[in-house]
Amino acid sequence: MAVKFHSSQCRALAQKISEYLDGEVDLQTRRLIQRHLKDCLQCRTCLAMLQRSRELLRLLTQEQVPKTLRKKLEKLTASGRMTC
Numbered sequence: 001m002a003v004k005f006h007s008s009q010c011r012a013l014a015q016k017i018s019e020y021l022d023g024e025v026d027l028q029t030r031r032l033i034q035r036h037l038k039d040c041l042q043c044r045t046c047l048a049m050l051q052r053s054r055e056l057l058r059l060l061t062q063e064q065v066p067k068t069l070r071k072k073l074e075k076l077t078a079s080g081r082m083t084c
Contacts, residue, residue, distance in 0.1 A: 009036050013043050017050060 013036055019025050020033050037044050065073075 007040075010040060010043055013037075013040075014046070017047060021047075021050065021054070 013020075013033055016025055016029060016033065020030065025033070037047065
């Protein structure tokens, strides 16, 4: 589903939202984003959805592939019979 942003500020924020959440934007950019979020329900909603998605992903456990399956996959990949 594509999100339609109602302003150029919204589009600019969307390009920086992950960096913002990771604390990777400079202070000036952080302040601009925070100011925009105060006034824009759509962007606050997008931010909340992204934060919730990240939280849910952290809850997933990483399962180990059984050794026999891993060996079979390695053989298929090495033989060229299995490609992406």
